[in-house]
Amino acid sequence: xxxxxxxxxxxxxxxxxxxxxxxxxxxxxxxxxxxxxxxxxxxxxxxxxxxxxxxxxxxxxxxxxxxxxxxxxxxxxxxxxxxxxxxxxxxxxxxxxxxxxxxxxxxxxxxxxxx
Amino acid sequence: xxxxxxxxxxxxxxxxxxxxxxxxxxxxxxxxxxxxxxxxxxxxxxxxxxxxxxxxxxxxxxxxxxxxxxxxxxxxxxxxxxxxxxxxxxxxxxxxxxxxxxxxxxxxxxxxxx
Numbered sequence: 281x282x283x284x285x286x287x288x289x290x291x292x293x294x295x296x297x298x299x300x301x302x303x304x305x306x307x308x309x310x311x312x313x314x315x316x317x318x319x320x321x322x323x324x325x326x327x328x329x330x331x332x333x334x335x336x337x338x339x340x341x342x343x344x345x346x347x348x349x350x351x352x353x354x355x356x357x358x359x360x361x362x363x364x365x366x367x368x369x370x371x372x373x374x375x376x377x378x379x380x381x382x383x384x385x386x387x388x389x390x391x392x393x394x395x
Numbered sequence: 396x397x398x399x400x401x402x403x404x405x406x407x408x409x410x411x412x413x414x415x416x417x418x419x420x421x422x423x424x425x426x427x428x429x430x431x432x433x434x435x436x437x438x439x440x441x442x443x444x445x446x447x448x449x450x451x452x453x454x455x456x457x458x459x460x461x462x463x464x465x466x467x468x469x470x471x472x473x474x475x476x477x478x479x480x481x482x483x484x485x486x487x488x489x490x491x492x493x494x495x496x497x498x499x500x501x502x503x504x505x506x507x508x509x
Contacts, residue, residue: 310495321432321485323500330495366437370494381426381494385438 282307282371286386293357293393301352301389303367310379311370312343314352317388318363326352326365357393364388397422399501401488407507413476416504418488423468425493429461432485432503441486444471478508 283306293299303312314326327334327341329350334341338357343350354361368383398421408414418427427444442463443451450463465471475482488501 311498313498315500321503321505323438323487323503325497325499328497368438368498370498379494380443381491381496381498382428382440382443383438383489383498384440387437 282309282369282384284367284369284384284386286365286367286389288389289387290390291392293391295357295359295393295395297357297393298353298355299357299391301354301365301367301391303350303352303386305348305350305367305369305371307348308372308377309345309369310372310377311381311383312345312350313368313383314341314350315366315368316361316363317366323366354391357391359393359395362391362393364390396497397424397490397492397499399488399490399499401486401501401504403504404502405505407509408478410479410508412478413474414478414506415472415474416486416488418471418473418490418501420469420490424490425468426491426498427465427471428489428498429463429471429473430487430489430500432487434483438487441473444473475506478506480508482506483508 285304316324329343331345338355340353367386400419402417429441430438444465462474485503487503491498
């Protein structure tokens with residue numbers, strides 16, 4: 281099956297710093313999403329971004345589908361940004377490029393932002 | 396978008412018992428899925444909940460252990476049967492209108508088996 285690798289596995293920042301999280305995937309995808317999991321376990325959808333660039337406040341994301349990677353940028357980090365960031369992809373199967381909405385998750389990046 | 400509600404949000408269960416988790420979506424969706432997240436791990440897909448028919452299970456998951464129902468386009472249940480401490484996990488329901496579009500997640504159900 282498709283492989284999804286996230287880096288770095290852990291990241292510690294001071295409040296106000298910027299960071300870049302990376303997601304590499306091994307095959308063609310129909311969907312790529314970034315999630316933030318808060319300490320209560322809730323998965324918050326950050327971006328639906330199978331290709332291109334999107335921005336939402338201090339967060340932005342870029343996916344280069346032809347090179348099979350995506351980047352999540354966090355600017356001016358805040359303590360509330362702490363948690364686990366997951367990249368997840370919906371792979372394409374077969375010559376016809378069928379997908380089923382089944383997400384494969386990376387192992388996540390644990391972000392800790394200190395005041 | 397879709398808002399997904401799960402019940403219970405948290406429970407402590409006795410070894411050998413079974414627990415059913417409910418997932419309610421606020422609008423009709425084509426796809427519904429169940430994931431498991433073991434402590435300190437990433438999310439793993441358990442199965443696709445198919446409306447009106449048997450669920451499709453991923454490798455390593457079986458119907459006897461994780462029976463799933465989906466009677467309509469907005470509701471599904473996952474039962475964790477004959478629980479052991481290894482079943483202590485967050486169980487998450489997800490849903491989407493169609494493949495290639497945003498997949499939404501419920502807030503998760505934290506199960507601890509003692």
